[in-house]
Structure formats: C-alpha cells, structure tokens
Amino acid sequence: MKLLLLKILILSTFILLAIIPSIAQQQVNRCATMEMDSLLRKKYPQLGSLIDFELELQSKVKEIELQRQSGRTTAAVITIPVIVHIIHNGEAIGQGRNISAAQVQSQLDVLNEDFRRRAGSRGYNTDSRGADIEIEFCLAAFNPQGIAMAEKGIDRRQGSRAAFTKEQMDGEVKPLTVWDPNRYYNIWVADFTGSAQNLLGYAQFPSKSGLGGMPEDGGPASTDGVVIKYTAFGSKDKGSFPVLQAPYDLGRTLTHETGHWLGLRHIWGDGNCATDYVDDTPTQQSESRGCQKGRVSCGTANMVENYMDYSDDACSNIFTRGQKTRMLAVMEISPRRRELISSNVCGNAIVEAPIPNFRVDKQQVLRGGKVTFTDLSANLPTQWQWTFEGGNPSTSTSQNPVVTYDTPGKFNVTLVATNSIGSSAPLVRTDYIEVLEAGLCNSITNFKGTATVLKETSPATGYITGHNSRKDQAKAEYFGNNLGYENVSGTSIRFGYAYAAEGSATESTVTVVVWNARGLQSSPGQILEQKEIPLRTILQDVAQNRETKISFDRNVPVGGYPFFIGVVLNYDKKDSVAIVSNQNGQSSQITAWERNSQGVWQTYSISRGINVAHAITANVGMNESVQVGASTLFTDAGQPVTLNARGAGLFTWTPATTLSSSLGAQVIAYPTQTTTYTVTGTGTDLCNPEASITVFVRNPTAVEPNPIERNLIISPNPTEGQLQFALSNSIRGNVEISLYNFIGQKVAGVKEQKTTAEYVKTIDLGSVAAGIYIVEFQLNGWKVMRKIVKI
Template sequence: MKRIVLLLWAVYISIFNAYSQSLPASQEEIEKCYTMESDSLLRMKYPQMGSILDFERDLQLKMTEVAERKKTLRTTDEVVTIPIIVHVIHNGEAVGTGLNISAAQVQSQLDALNEDFRRKPGTPGFNNSSVGADIEIEFCLARLDPQGRNMPEPGIHRYNGRKTSWTRDEIENSLKPVTYWDPDKYFNVWVVADLRSDATTLLGYAQFPTRSNLPGLSSTGTAATDGVVIWYRSFGRGNNFNLSPNNNLGRTMTHETGHWLGLRHIWGDGACAEDFVADTPPADGPSRGCQVGRVSCGNVNMVQNYMDYSDDACFNIFTAGQKARMRTVMEVSPRRSTLRASNVCGNLSAGIPVANFTSDRQLVLRGGTVNFNDLSLNFPTTWIWTFEGGEPATSNERNPSVVYTTPGVYNVTLTVSNAQGSNTLTRQDFIEVSSEGICSNSTNFNGTPTVLRFPADSTTRGYVAGHNSSGTGAVSEYFGNALGYTNLGGASLRFGYVHASSDDATVTVLVWNARGFQGGPGAVLERKEVLLSRIQQDINNGQPTNITFDRNVPLFGRGFHVGIELAYDGDTVALVTTQNGQSVFNTAWEQDSTGRWETFSVSRGYNIAHDISANVGMQPSVQVSASTLIINPGETVTLNARGASLFSWQASSGSLSTTLGPQVVANPQETTTYTVTGGGLDLCRTEASVTIVVRGTVSTPTPAEDQALQIFPNPSAGKYILTLNNNKTGAVQIDLYNAIGNQVFALQDVKSGTEYEKVLDLTALPKGVYVVAFTTNNQTIWRKIVKL
C-alpha cells in the first residue's frame, strides 16, 4: 500500500491541514478536493468578494429570512432543475476514447447526481437517516446552445485543449475564459485530464457562490470561472469506463456540486471546526475509506455525508440542514437563482425572447458607472437599451456600462428580439443616483459632541472612548461603504482629551477591514502615528485632527473601520462621541484587554458614534509621509509624496522653494509644515501636508492642569460643557470676556471632587470669539471659545 498525502501549497501551510488516505499502489497520489484552497486564491485575486466569513454571515441571515417567510406563507419547496453543460476537454482523441469521454459516461454522472440530490429509494443515493433529506434539486443536460440551437449531444461541449495535464492556474486563467457558457443559464462543468501539481492528481474543485453581484464579478471576473472542475477518471460511474478505484460512483461530482451550492466540508476545514450546519456532527478532520462509527470531537462522525472524504461507496446522505443551505443559495445568490428560469433543457427551438436583466449595483455615486447584465430568455439576437439619466442614453450592446452624473431615480428599459419576435421590460425607478460624488467625506456622527467618562458608581474609571482602568486596547468606528468607495485617503478624528507624558508622545490611528466577527475590525490596512502635542493644539483650537495616510488605502468597495490604538505608557487620549443613546446603528466598537472586539452596545450598553470622518473616493488622493515627526534643529527628514504624477512643495517657514518630484530631503531649523500639491491625474484631494516638530522651537507644552480643562463642543451655537478632572477642590470662578476684553459673564461654583462638569448657556450672547477664565485654588486657566 502506498501512503497518499494531501498536497500542501506553501502559502497555505499555516491555514490548511494535511490529511491522508490509502489507495492501491497502482494509483498515483490523489488529493480529494481543492475547493477551499481555490476559494482563498480567488478571494486574493478579487478582494471585493470579501472573506468567506462575509459570505457566511450573509447566507445565515438569508436562511433565517427564507425560513420565516415559509412559516408565514406556509409554502413548500418546488423541485428546481439546473441545466448542465459538460465541457469535455480532450487532446484530439476520438469520441469515447481517452480524455474524450463518451456521452454514456456523461449520462452516468447525471444519473448519479440526480439520485444523490433526490434521495431516490432503491438507489445508492438513498438513506433512511432521520436527518437525511431530498434536496429537491435535479439536473438536466442542456439541449440548447448559447445561440438557441439544438445540440447534437445534449449537455456536452467538446474542446481540444491540446494538453494531457492541467494546473489550476492554467484552467482558471486560460481554459475557462475561452470555453465557459453563460453561467446565468448553464451550470458549467469542466472534465479534464490530470489536474496536476508535482506528482499529485486532484479529483476536483468548485467555485463557491458569491454574496451579490459585486462590481467586477458579474459579466467578467468570477463569472468566467464559475462552475466545477473534475478529473475525467472521477466523473461518472460504472465498470465500463476508465475510473479511479474508490472514486468510481460519481460522488466526486456530488461533493463538488455541494460546494458550488454553498456547502462546506463536514469537518469545517479545521479540527472540530464549524461547517455552519446544525445537523452535521463536528469532526476533527476528514474520514477515509468508510470508517463507520468513527468518533471525534465527542461525536460519532457522519462519514456517509457527501461533504466528507470517504470512498464513493460509503456516501449516501445530505442532511436537512444542508438542504436549507443549498436551497437558500439557489434562491438568493447570483448565477444560481437565474438558473431556475433557464429553459435550455427544452427539446424545442427557442421561441419569442423574454426580456430580463440585472446590474452590479442599483445605488450609484454621482459620476459612477453601472454595469448591466442581460438575463433574457429564449436567446435574443438583438438588444435595445434605454437608460433614463444615463450616458449613453441608449445602447445595442448585450451587457453595456452606463455612467450616471445627475442625482435622481431613473428607469431602465430593455427590448430584446430574435427571429420569433420581441419583448420589452421596463424597470421603474431601477437606478438611484446619490448626490454624493466620486469623492466624499463619510461619517456616522450626528449628535451632541461628548467626552464620555464612566459614571461614579462604575467599577471602571477613565474614558469610554479612550484610556480607562479596564484596559481597552482600541476603539473604532465602522463605515459600511454602501456606495462602494475604493480608496481611503485620510480621516478626521475629533479628540476631547489628551495628556502627554513627553514631547514626542504619539497615538496610532488605524484602518481595519470589516471582516472580523460580525463585521468587526479584521486585518489592519494602514496605521499612522500622530503627535499628542498636535492633538492638544487641535483641541485648544476647537478643531478635529486631520490626518493623511502614507498611501491610498484600498477599500475594494467594502466596509472598513477607522479608530485608535490605546497603549498604556503614561499617556491619555479620548475621542469625542455622541451622547449615549443618540446613535442606534452600533457603529462604535471597542477591543477589550484580551483582544476581543465588540460593539459598545454589547460591551458597555452604550449607543454612541465616534466623531470620525473618513475621506473616501473612487479616485486616489495625494498622500505625504515623513521619515520622522520630531527632530532636533537641523536634523534631516525625508518627505515622500504619492498618489499623483506631478508634485510641487511649499514650506511654512519659507525654507523650501517650489520643487517638482515625489521626494524632498529637508533640514528644518524650526517647526515647519510642509505642503505638497499633486497633479497629472484625476484626484479626489490634490493637497496634503505634514508638520515636522523641531525640539526647542515650539512653545512650552501646556501644563497638565491646563490640559485637564476641556470645553466642548467648540464652536457651538450657545451651549458648552466645561469639564475638569484633577485632585483640587474648592471655590470655582468662571468669567467670560469678549474680543475687546469686556467681561460679559460670571459664575461662582464649588468643585467638591475629582471630576467637575458645568454647562455654560451662552445662547443670549452675540456670535463671536470669547475667552473663558477658569479660576480655582488661585490658579487661572484660559480657553478661547467660538459662538456660532
């Protein structure tokens, strides 16, 4: 016996486990399935697909919706028929020999597939398990080709690939794009020669369904590769064909079709991991042979399940939970749901076409592009589109792209024709064009600016959105990015409190993708260090801290998070939020001391949003970075600009003349702000700046007592909240002076504890700039405020 091992790709060593099985010595090394690895590679190529957890979250929500609808409407499942086109990839052999497999072998596979998915009594696909299910999905061989002509061999497209072995990259990048048939009408299956990598033969792999018609994934991209790839010696069943022992009953195709319909391996591709189906017991890995009674993860494993790695003869069950999952995919997933209406299995020629279409988006940015996809039935030969509010206003292309520049809601009309006649469909109010342009600022903040501290009776001390005694590791704000922006150039964060332990103290602003658990922060996309001294100046001036990232952060049209990382090294910062209860969308997140992310509504019971804005766009912005932010006089700092093709520079000190080029080396003698202006490309933001602090050339840092006094919001229409947190108590005098030094307001109060808060109602005063003098214990702190 020869030990057979699962091929390991080095890039996935840390992700995927190796499993083994035993086969006769005459067999080559075989890998059962490569679907999960292939899915990871596909998501790397198309980041807009999101993670498989994104798909999982959306699918679970859809399954719940479908289940509730069935309860309400008391509907029953109808049998769904899926048309198959089998691309037989040969090397010039005669039909029925070698790689050019016979129609009988194709039919044998179709029979096995239907028996397995219909749980037909008296067949190998039947079981009497209490959780076994008739999936009520059937498969038919397509009788009509993409032009609507009757096929001489139903369901079979023969193609000379002129190769005797294939790698995945060759199949995905060369073979599939030139052979696939419209995946909205056909379930594409490629039957190929040895799928090789080194000495290992792969039985097959599938492409997972997508979550939605994301840009770049519909008419091109993953649509061109959608389907199942299978080794010709594991396709079909019976003794009359050259099939691989133990893989000769057609169950490889059943397994891969399960993946194509959204099922995962029964062991969840990890030790006792989750396959997201309640009625499939967990397992510590795949089963081999037919290990009936095998126990792992405290359960008897369901080795007969088609989504395990048992031998073909052992398989005989899909569960009710797997059925619910697959049928939900058939209802809601692009290129699955449209197959339900395909009539290519009919034995008559095409009739009058029936117009139908979709698009990659229905909500579009002003100036954005919508890609339309024809889904019409009965094989139209001409298309006439009318796009209200679009450019172009009409098109004769089958799948046109249209630009919308004016906000509004617009109709789309498609008329399709063939020799039998024509049909017209108008979708009313189909496209909504947002007033937001291709460059925008996005924020969830809409409330009263507040620096939240934990209440006195709480066991936690400090700031809710900042440093505190519970050791919060980071806080973030979630941006859903519903309009599909692709670039993040910078962000604006309003801080309410800062205390720096040194002149060069910093806080890190981070950008995460939103692929963590339940949409929380996932991988870090970008980080930026910001001097606390700069934040203090922004607070004193009543303005947010605006930052430019060192590069355009790619968003891929997906959601993301912006926030700060909290290091406990003697410094303190706190972000401004809404008042508790003013935000109900759960966009504010925090990371606890163990690294776990939760929304504030879950972790603290607070319904808030952070005062953070994201500078998003469909085009890049000019970026600038510096080798260091704080130096001694005359030291060298290197400045680098990105995002444009032409650059010019200016310095606030006047020490730098206008310079073309992306890099500047400077030796400032005093604190200097460098501003770069970019051009040569279409840009969202053409200007960016960075301030280099030179030690000894800036004003003395604000004393800690002064920093403890905060007034917000500032500017304000009249009401201000004054807070002071220090150990001093006693009488308090608050005086307000106008711009010419006249006292216009006075208040006496008492500070009885560490924390002090007072609301100043100045609505009766005229607009303008004022100065607040706060005196306690013979010390006066001055603050400038602006009344709007």
C-alpha cells in the same frame, strides 16, 4: 454552538475544495482554497469581498425555517440545467478522457438520486436528519444560440494538452468554454497534472455580486461551476466504465462538489472541531477517510456518511435538513444560482419570443460612475436593443453592456430581446438608475450604536480592540467602498483608552495603516500607506473624549476597491491603546478584523465569537484632498523641520512666523515650541482643502504670540477693486503687502513704514483679474496670510 456561530462566517468568493484519490488513503494536499482565492483576487481586484454574504444567507435561512414551521412552504422541485464540458486530448468518443454519453448520464442519475434521496438508490438513508433536497438536474437540450444539441448536455472540447493544472483550468480552459452561468450549471470533466495530479474535484462557491465590474473575458462568471477528474465522473453501478477508479467510482465526487457550488462547507468546518454553519450536522475534528462508521470526535458521533465529508463513495448517502435549507437559501439570494430556476434550456423546443429580463451590478452610482448590465432574458435571445436614458452610450446592441452616467438624476432603462420566433415587448424599468449629485467627497464608517471599550475577561489584562494578553499584532476595520471611491485622504479613529509607560510618552508613536482587501480570504493584504501618530496626541484626545484625526502624507489610491484602516500594536515599550467599538451584535456586517500573535488575520466573529465595528471613519473621495507630512514629528527648539504638502496647485501655510516661507509645496519650519502647522490648498477641485500637522518640540523656548494676527482687518472681501488694510497696535516699522495668484506669482504689492499706532492702507486692484488670491501682510518680520476674492 453552531447556531450561535451561524452569523459569523466569512466565505471566500472561490471555494476550491478537493477530494483526494489515493488507493492507500495516503495523506496529501487536499484543498487549494486559500491559494486559488488569493490568486483570483490579485488577478481580478474588481471582485472585492463577499464578507457580508453569510449574514444575508443566514437571514434567508431563518426566513425559510420560519416559513417551514408555519406550514407556508410548498414542495416545489427546482430543476437546474447542466452542461458537461468534456475536455479530451483527441481520443475517440467513449475512450479515455473523452467519456461516453452513457457515463455522463450515469453521473446525472447519481446526482439526482443523492439530491432527491430516492428510495432504492445508494442516495437513500433512514436517518431522521436526512432530507430530500428537492433539487433536480437535467441535461441541457439547447446551446446558448438556441440550437438543439446532438448530445444533450454535452460539450466536447479537444484540449491543448492531455492534463491541466488548476491554474490552466481556471485561466485558460474555463473562460474559453464556459456557457452563460445564468442559464447553465457548468461542469468540466478533465484530467489533472502538476500539484493537482491527485485532485478529484473543486467547486466555485456561489457569488453574491454577480457580474458587477468584471471584465468580459474573466472573473467569477467565466469560471463558475465545478471541475471533476474524468476517473471520478460517473458510476460503475450504472454501466461498465473502465476509466472509473475505486473508491471514487460511484459518482459522489460531483455530489460533494455540487454541495459546495450550492453553498455548503465541509462537515468538519475545515478546522479542528470547527463549524460548517449548519445546525444539524454534528461537529467533528477532521475529515473522515474510508468509511469510519462509529467514529467519535469533539464529543459527538461523526456523520461520516455525509456527502460533505471525505468518506469513500460507497459510504456517502446523506444531506441533512439544515444543509437543504442552506442550499435553498442560496438558490434565492445568489444571483446566478437564482436565475437558473427560470432557464428553460432543457425543454424540447423554443416556441416563444424572448421574455426580457436583466440585472445590474449597482442601481445607485456616483456621477461619472459605470454600470454593468447583464442580460437575463428567457427563451435564448440572439439580439438585444438597449436604451439608456441619461447614459453613455444611450443605446447598445451588446448582450451585457457597460454604461457611464455623468448627469445626476433617476433614469429609465429599456430592453427589447429578439430570437428566431420574434421580438419581445419592451421591458421598461422606470427610474431604475439613480446617479448621485453629491458624494464625490465623503466620510464613511461602519460604527453605530453604543460606544464601548471592550476589555478582556479571562484573563482581564488588556483590551479586545487594542493591546491585550494575546499580543495581537494589529486591529483593522473593513470598508466595502460600494460606491467606488478612488482615494483615502485621512481617517478619524476614536480611541477609548491610551497608556504611556513611564518616560515613553515623549516620543512614542502609534502606527496607523491602510491595507487593501486582497489578502487571504479578503483579509488585509498589501500596505498602501502608514503614518506614525504621536501617542501624546492620542492621550490628549482620549482625555478630551474626542476622536484622533489623521491626515495621510498623500492621497492613498484604493481604485474603487475595498480597503482596511487600522493600527499596528507594538508591545516593546509597554504602551497601550484601545479603539472604541460598539457593543456585540450592534453591527449589521462583519467588518472588524485582527492579526494574532502568529500574524494570521481573522474576523472578530471567527477569533472571538463577537460581531462589532471599530469607531473608525475613512475620509474618501473621487477628487484629491490637501495632504501634509513632516520630516520628523519630534525636534529640538529651533531645529529645521521640512513640511511637504500635496494635492493642490497653490499652498498657503500658517502660522507663518517660524516658516521659511508661507507659500509653496515645501517649506522649512523652525519651531521653538510645539506647533500645529496648517496648509490650505487652492487651484484644483478638492475634497478637503486643508490639512494640519503638529511638530512636538523638546525643551521649548518662550515665543511671543503674533501681535498682528488678531488686530489686522482686511476689507471688503470679496472686493471689486479697493482693498483696505487696517491695523491698530504699538508696533512701528517696515510694512510689506504682497498679493499672489493661485500659482504663486506675485501680482501686486507695496512697501512702506508704519509710524503710528493706527495704520490704514488702501490698495487698488482694478487691474487685477477676477479670482482667488493670497495676500501676505508683514510688519517687522511678523506675517499674516489671508485669502481674498476679486470679483
């Protein structure tokens, strides 16, 4: 079962997983994961989401497993450099919170014993599933400036107070004290207070995104590492350390949190018989306390000795082979974890010039986009000289510069790094940054594969992607927005099923919503926009096997961050709809979400064990599009309806026959039958210059079609000055021709009579400046609007 679920995990950027000290084993709040992750995303929206991280991780896990089966793996031991930030309150070294170097060394010894499954240590076990992780930890010998440390691996800092909340640790202490997480495994040892008073430790989960887009003074890089309470850091087996408190006095808190830091979840999967996405750890109902050997739950004997359970320190002694594979996969694909392998700060001396290296948050950007460069050079450089072909700035001496690219093309990047030994040879990466010429306006979708309408099977009373027996409240599709589009102008949703209860189709609607992606665990968060779509429109589109196109009332700002588009499901009127999806397994990412009847958002992969994408397309752009909205979608014949347009400078409306005006951002419509109004915008650089909206009329009256719409010929267009109007029909009467510029000013016009069937009129526009104009032709109240170009 776990193997089937391996592809469906969505992990938080921040996993703060707590072990709670309590002599009496009392139950208290153990985990701050959801609270802290939500706060982090609100503070740093640049984080976006890591919902595709697990799929890449599991792909790497399978690759490692296949290599192991074929005997192509080597037993190379990875060494990770450690820096321990001891946050004290002025105590003497070795007293209270200012723990001794011996206590630090005792903890490092336990960490290595546990990760190497060393014989004769508490970290050894005879379980056939047990594994030597082949990861070791060393105390850093050099600080970030390349200076040898008096106390290896120890950074003593006097805090502003004796104890800290989690928020103070992440918001104040960690950003001010963190060492480059590309070179050091940061461990903070401190005391907790407030709601964290009974907390032993928490970890930050490995990131896939690195430093991309993050501010220099905050974000995941500035908080990356683990925090351990000083009373649980170290081992009484290695010396006399009075501050240690049983039963967490053998150093296993850091082993547990380091497991999280390397990508492991709690063995019980943080749920009732849930999965930790490791195949050889048995499923169990909940966390273990004390040392419940022989405990059975979820039909299996629980591995209470696993370091990722909540058992006492003396009880814990095993990582499994599956957990090892997962941690080694993280060391390959997570940027900051991967870079630690080449860090040499545990050596005896820096004896060579730097070896230049760097990474970027993205190599492909839209025109005008920003790229964040992160230095990864070895041998602790102290100076940097960057050259950015095509970039602004073109050169930089910052360690981690941010560069803007305004010109399309492919560009080189050069780095020279310098330390006290000397300067490196230039590292030149050719055509490294690609700036896109197109793409300022785009339509993006996750849907590919076979169009399917997924029905429930037990009970078969509804649709997985729509109204169903579970009474799901909403369905949503995640858009990663990797190219950083600023707004969403509209969407297209392909519905595969629609049903209107008797008598309800007349004025029933379906609510289409845009959410940001800053909810709990990167779920849909705040509603950015919503629009009511007539059910009858969806019914017609389903009957014609076409998608339903929706233009929002405004350009929805998403600020370059991920977002969701979906529908809210209402069960009151007994109507129902279902969105088309692809078939299970045809999606390469996890993008489909649903909100259950209790209002909790989950991915389909978690809630239903399937991986699909909805047939939803987002119309996105860096520029605005013309938008249209109406005061009501349903009205009686002849009643006024206010139409509003946004996103351009000049607006032209059609059909003009039932409008108060054919120009302007706001017009009044008096429809006598169901009418689709189209507005066209000019005057600005638009992604989409046109939008439409349909107003449905109750008890419509017959309306004569516009008798001049098809017969009027205006030529030549474009014109150098002479513009001819030709119309052949039986109507006689007043003719008025008006020419408007892009801001709605009338610049030319004529009034006369049409007295015969054939009408021809030429207007001289020689005195009119070159540009785009709107010409309005009226005959006895009938109107036609056309766009012309004067050259």
